[in-house]
Amino acid sequence: MAVVQTRNLTKVFKQGEQGAVNDVNLEGHEGEFLVFLGPSGSGKTTLLRMIAGLETPTAGEILIGGRVVNDLSPRERRIAMVFQSYALYPHLTVYKNIAFPLKAQKVPKHTHKEKVGWAASLLGINHLLQRKPRELSGGERQRVALARAIVREPSVFLLDEPLSNLDAKLRASAREELERFHRRIGTTTIYVTHDQVEAMAMGDRIVVLHKGYVRQIGSPTEVYDDPADTFVATFLGSPPMNLIEDTEVIVGFRPEHFRVAEAITDTHKIPLKFRVENIEYLGADWILSGLLVGGRFDGKKAVSRLLFGHEFEIGKTYDFAVPERRLKFFDRNTEKKVEARTLAWQ
Amino acid sequence: MRKLTGGKVGGKVLLWAILIVFVVALAFPFYWMVITTFKQNSDLYDLNSNPFIFNAKPTLDHLKFLFGQTMFVRWLENTALVGVIVVAVTLLLSIPAAYALTRLTGRWGQRLGVVIFLTYLIPPTLLFIPLSRVISILGLQDTIWSVAVVDPSFTVPFSIWLLMGFFKSIPRELEDAAMVDGLTRFGAFVKMVVPISTSGILTVVIFTFTLVTQEFVYALTFISTESNQMVGVGIPIFLIRGDVYYWGSLMAACLIASLPIAFLYNLFLDRFIAGFTVGAVKG
Amino acid sequence: MAMNPLQNSETTEAEGNGAASAAALPKKPKWSKIKSAGTAQSPLLGALMFAPAVLYLALIIGGPFVLAVLYAFSDVRIGSTGMHYVGLENFRSIIQSPSFITSLKNSFIFTFFSQVIVIVGSTILAVALEKKFRGRGLVRFLILLPWVAPISLGAIGWKWILDSLYSVINWVLVAVHLYKPFSAPMWLGEPHLAMASVILVQSWRLLPFSTVIMLAGLTAIPKEIPEAAAIDGAGFWRTLFQVNIPMMLPIINVAVLFGIIFTFTDMTVVYILTQGGPFDSTQVLPSYAYFTGILGSDLAAGSAVSLFLVPLLVAIAYFMLRVAHRAEVV
Numbered sequence: 001m002a003v004v005q006t007r008n009l010t011k012v013f014k015q016g017e018q019g020a021v022n023d024v025n026l027e028g029h030e031g032e033f034l035v036f037l038g039p040s041g042s043g044k045t046t047l048l049r050m051i052a053g054l055e056t057p058t059a060g061e062i063l064i065g066g067r068v069v070n071d072l073s074p075r076e077r078r079i080a081m082v083f084q085s086y087a088l089y090p091h092l093t094v095y096k097n098i099a100f101p102l103k104a105q106k107v108p109k110h111t112h113k114e115k116v117g118w119a120a121s122l123l124g125i126n127h128l129l130q131r132k133p134r135e136l137s138g139g140e141r142q143r144v145a146l147a148r149a150i151v152r153e154p155s156v157f158l159l160d161e162p163l164s165n166l167d168a169k170l171r172a173s174a175r176e177e178l179e180r181f182h183r184r185i186g187t188t189t190i191y192v193t194h195d196q197v198e199a200m201a202m203g204d205r206i207v208v209l210h211k212g213y214v215r216q217i218g219s220p221t222e223v224y225d226d227p228a229d230t231f232v233a234t235f236l237g238s239p240p241m242n243l244i245e246d247t248e249v250i251v252g253f254r255p256e257h258f259r260v261a262e263a264i265t266d267t268h269k270i271p272l273k274f275r276v277e278n279i280e281y282l283g284a285d286w287i288l289s290g291l292l293v294g295g296r297f298d299g300k301k302a303v304s305r306l307l308f309g310h311e312f313e314i315g316k317t318y319d320f321a322v323p324e325r326r327l328k329f330f331d332r333n334t335e336k337k338v339e340a341r342t343l344a345w346q
Numbered sequence: 347m348r349k350l351t352g353g354k355v356g357g358k359v360l361l362w363a364i365l366i367v368f369v370v371a372l373a374f375p376f377y378w379m380v381i382t383t384f385k386q387n388s389d390l391y392d393l394n395s396n397p398f399i400f401n402a403k404p405t406l407d408h409l410k411f412l413f414g415q416t417m418f419v420r421w422l423e424n425t426a427l428v429g430v431i432v433v434a435v436t437l438l439l440s441i442p443a444a445y446a447l448t449r450l451t452g453r454w455g456q457r458l459g460v461v462i463f464l465t466y467l468i469p470p471t472l473l474f475i476p477l478s479r480v481i482s483i484l485g486l487q488d489t490i491w492s493v494a495v496v497d498p499s500f501t502v503p504f505s506i507w508l509l510m511g512f513f514k515s516i517p518r519e520l521e522d523a524a525m526v527d528g529l530t531r532f533g534a535f536v537k538m539v540v541p542i543s544t545s546g547i548l549t550v551v552i553f554t555f556t557l558v559t560q561e562f563v564y565a566l567t568f569i570s571t572e573s574n575q576m577v578g579v580g581i582p583i584f585l586i587r588g589d590v591y592y593w594g595s596l597m598a599a600c601l602i603a604s605l606p607i608a609f610l611y612n613l614f615l616d617r618f619i620a621g622f623t624v625g626a627v628k629g
Numbered sequence: 630m631a632m633n634p635l636q637n638s639e640t641t642e643a644e645g646n647g648a649a650s651a652a653a654l655p656k657k658p659k660w661s662k663i664k665s666a667g668t669a670q671s672p673l674l675g676a677l678m679f680a681p682a683v684l685y686l687a688l689i690i691g692g693p694f695v696l697a698v699l700y701a702f703s704d705v706r707i708g709s710t711g712m713h714y715v716g717l718e719n720f721r722s723i724i725q726s727p728s729f730i731t732s733l734k735n736s737f738i739f740t741f742f743s744q745v746i747v748i749v750g751s752t753i754l755a756v757a758l759e760k761k762f763r764g765r766g767l768v769r770f771l772i773l774l775p776w777v778a779p780i781s782l783g784a785i786g787w788k789w790i791l792d793s794l795y796s797v798i799n800w801v802l803v804a805v806h807l808y809k810p811f812s813a814p815m816w817l818g819e820p821h822l823a824m825a826s827v828i829l830v831q832s833w834r835l836l837p838f839s840t841v842i843m844l845a846g847l848t849a850i851p852k853e854i855p856e857a858a859a860i861d862g863a864g865f866w867r868t869l870f871q872v873n874i875p876m877m878l879p880i881i882n883v884a885v886l887f888g889i890i891f892t893f894t895d896m897t898v899v900y901i902l903t904q905g906g907p908f909d910s911t912q913v914l915p916s917y918a919y920f921t922g923i924l925g926s927d928l929a930a931g932s933a934v935s936l937f938l939v940p941l942l943v944a945i946a947y948f949m950l951r952v953a954h955r956a957e958v959v
Contacts, residue, residue, distance in 0.1 A: 357865070361757055361762075364753060364754070364757045365757055365758075365768060368750070368753075368754050368757075368772065368836075369768055369771050369772060371833065372771065372772050372774060372775050372833065372836065372837065373771040373772070373774055374790075375775075375783060375786040375787055375790060375833075376774050376778070376786070378786060378789070378790055378797060379786050382789065390795070391795065393794070393795070393810075396800075397795075397797045397800050398797075438681070439681050439682040439685055440682060442678035442679070442681070442682075443678060443679045443681070443682035443683070445678060446674070446675040446676070446677075446678040446679040447675075447679065449675075450672065450674055450675030450678070452672075455675060455679070458679070458683070462682070462683075462686065464946075465686055465690050466890060467890065467939065467942045467943055467946055468690055468694050468939065469890070469893075469894030469915070469935075469938060469942075470894070471894045471895070471896055471914075471915035471918060471919070471935055471938070472694070472697055472894070472918075472932075472935040472936065472938055472939065473689075473690065473693045473694065473697065474919070474923075475697060475700065475918070475922045475923070475928050475931050475932050475935065476693040476694075476696035476697045476700060476928075476932065477689075477693045478923070478928075479696070479928070480692070480693060480696070495689075496689060498685065498689070499685075499686060499689040499690050502682055502685065502686065503686070506682065531674055532674060556777060559779050560779050560780050560781075562780065562781050562896075562897040562900075563896060563897070563915075563919070566900075566919075567919075567923055577779065577782075578779040578780075578781045578782065579781065581781065581782060581785065582781050582784075582785055582901055591789075593789050593792075593795075596785055596789070597785075597786065597789060599782070600778070600782035600783070600785055600786055603778075603779060603782055604774070604777070604778030604779065604782055604783070605778075607777055607778065607779075608770070608773065608774055608777045608778060611773060611777045612769070612770045612773065612777075615769065615773070
């Protein structure tokens with residue numbers, strides 16, 4: 001196991017253009033499940049590939065286990081990677097797929113069977129060893145990819161959006177399997193995804209990336225409850241945080257904290273009248289969207305998420321409120337988090 | 347900065363060595379044609395002189411001879427004309443056929459497609475004998491039309507195969523949308539599918555044209571008069587008078603007949619590879 | 630364009646099977662005045678569009694093929710008016726003719742060795758050409774020349790290069806003192822050398838096309854697979870031989886099949902370079918058929934000779950298709 005660090009890591013693909021990865025500094029913790037989260041184009045995959053050794057950094061350093069690995073080939077870094085498409089060798093059986101890294105690293109032949117068996121048992125695919133990849137389902141392929149990754153006992157696991165090729169239904173169970181897998185193995189894992197639900201569910205810490213820059217690094221609680229800027233605030237959480245522009249600041253509050261005033265027990269709460277324009281019933285929740293009426297934020301759009309929404313009607317105005325402690329403030333120009341302040345609300 | 351390891355440098359050297367060997371082996375004959383074309387006969391046939399340099403002044407004599415005293419230009423014209431005709435015929439036959447096989451005929455159509463391709467197992471070097479009879483019966487003996495009529499037999503199957511690959515990659519929804527908008531099936535084919543397939547069609551055109559210029563056995567068998575011959579057969583047969591080889595003019599002729607096609611081919615090469623890949627990989 | 634062999638895509642399944650997509654299409658709206666041939670397949674329209682090609686091929690290939698078979702069993706000559714059935718006479722005399730046996734043997738040698746050279750050479754060249762480098766466009770142009778130029782002309786070029794007196798190769802060999810003057814090899818005059826020469830020229834001619842096919846196969850490999858191999862610890866050679874080439878096998882198969890059929894049935898190189906000589910040492914079946922049938926005026930015998938091509942080709946094609954089927958990678 002090892003700690004992954006990057007210092008001022010930058011990657012520019014085309015000279016003169018915006019870098020894909022800009023000046024990224026991060027320090028992993030041993031054994032943690034670290035998530036690189038961001039929309040497409042945020043640089044998360046490029047960052048991962050540089051750590052893997054598949055892309056050369058334009059500037060900066062990558063360290064694994066304390067040594068600078070910039071000049072090391074992927075094989076020399078003792079990492080394992082699971083690709084989005086799993087990249088299983090289609091012409092080899094599952095057994096040979098898993099054994100391939102052992103062969104390539106010249107591990108003594110007589111140990112192969114044992115190691116492959118161990119990896120296969122870990123992932124419950126012993127019965128698939130003689131099949132070819134094209135005969136496997138998506139979930140099975142993921143397990144083979146993981147087995148192939150684990151068989152060398154690498155120091156770091158890198159996973160590049162391994163769930164995005166799976167059907168929605170399968171994704172949840174595959175995700176759970178990955179979490180269990182990580183708990184069993186305990187190897188430091190870096191996981192790339194654009195899905196914030198995955199990030200929140202799986203990550204010990206999340207690195208939020210946007211346009212090649214790190215916006216925030218923190219635990220799920222930290223990035224969700226204490227976002228560093230408006231991007232993080234709106235990227236995590238669905239529906240996204242309400243952001244209202246004021247003169248000097250942007251005020252934010254999450255839909256689940258924006259409820260009927262009576263239902264909020266906090267003593268300090270900000271009253272906001274809310275005219276409902278649209279109601280969506282999602283089964284477990286209700287999403288109400290509409291406009292704020294009167295006061296400082298008259299006419300601004302807002303969204304509320306409630307457990308019970310039957311009695312609301314479109315076009316009617318209700319007395320909603322947000323607990324004061326749930327308000328977030330961001331500088332209007334830099335969009336970064338700033339100190340809480342009191343504003344006149346009426 | 348990644349330091350260059352010994353392995354990396356060695357790899358590059360090996361790469362360039364391989365490339366040089368292959369390029370020389372493949373392109374040398376054409377370089378040699380260029381040199382020979384412009385060398386004076388006295389220089390050419392002097393065993394003691396270095397063949398790689400011009401020991402006497404370069405000359406245009408061979409070219410003058412080729413263009414002035416042989417039917418070379420006529421052969422080029424014949425070949426170009428036949429090429430155009432065969433391309434047209436091939437397109438007319440294979441585009442609808444490929445479309446039909448891809449979209450309209452289901453399983454038996456696919457089987458028929460395989461059968462069409464099996465025609466390559468009956469080669470020109472088998473058919474040329476009976477065809478020579480057929481051609482003379484049709485009265486096309488010793489005309490360029492003999493070749494024009496017969497050549498599509500080896501261009502059409504391959505073109506169908508290539509185009510099938512192309513058509514397969516066009517989503518059906520496009521034609522469905524066109525039909526909902528009011529076109530007939532055939533109309534959708536003509537107005538939607540064909541224009542999109544220009545890449546594939548271009549590939550077929552290039553490939554067909556080069557196949558025609560390469561053709562040897564049919565032209566050799568069907569055509570005997572010098573003025574009606576194709577360039578591929580005319581040069582070896584008629585530029586060798588008696589046992590005398592006019593190497594200077596021969597090389598000039600080979601060069602001139604080869605290079606324009608090569609340039610054209612190279613222009614469209616990427617399209618060709620794309621077309622071939624689509625056909626080969628998906629087909 | 631690049632194959633993702635692991636994609637469980639329904640489109641590739643539905644594509645080839647028209648019935649499935651017919652079921653997937655929506656019902657025609659009643660108000661539509663579309664005079665289409667139906668949203669399902671249109672066998673009639675299909676047959677109509679297909680017919681010209683089929684008719685043409687039946688006329689130009691099917692008919693003459695039958696004619697060739699008839700000729701082989703007859704006594705027809707150039708200029709003869711009638712045709713009489715002679716049974717297996719032609720075949721009997723051919724099989725006993727030493728020229729024929731030699732031609733048959735030479736055809737195999739010619740095809741086998743040229744194909745080996747072509748496959749190995751084009752694979753090496755494709756691997757070298759895969760990555761971009763400066764000048765790749767020019768290299769590509771030069772490499773394609775043998776394929777693009779009419780083969781008879783390229784062969785004439787080689788004839789000059791291999792000329793008994795003025796061969797530039799011999800000049801170089803003499804110049805570096807590997808041979809004494811006038812004792813350098815007679816490339817086209819000495820039987821074994823002549824065979825080697827025609828094999829080399831045929832390989833020279835086919836290499837570019839094969840390279841293009843190999844390149845297509847190589848670039849069709851999803852780039853994540855060699856990357857996975859790199860991460861797994863495979864170096865260049867292991868990746869090449871244990872990952873890339875095995876994944877290219879279907880396309881290598883196609884290239885070999887093409888090459889064999891093409892070479893086996895081609896007479897141009899032999900005709901131009903050696904006319905089958907010296908003493909039949911480079912005579913191959915197609916050229917022998919030509920000399921017998923057209924130059925020798927014996928259409929019947931010529932047909933019989935070239936008919937031998939068919940069972941051989943069918944056998945080879947069948948074999949290769951079986952291999953292809955078994956080596957299915959996707």
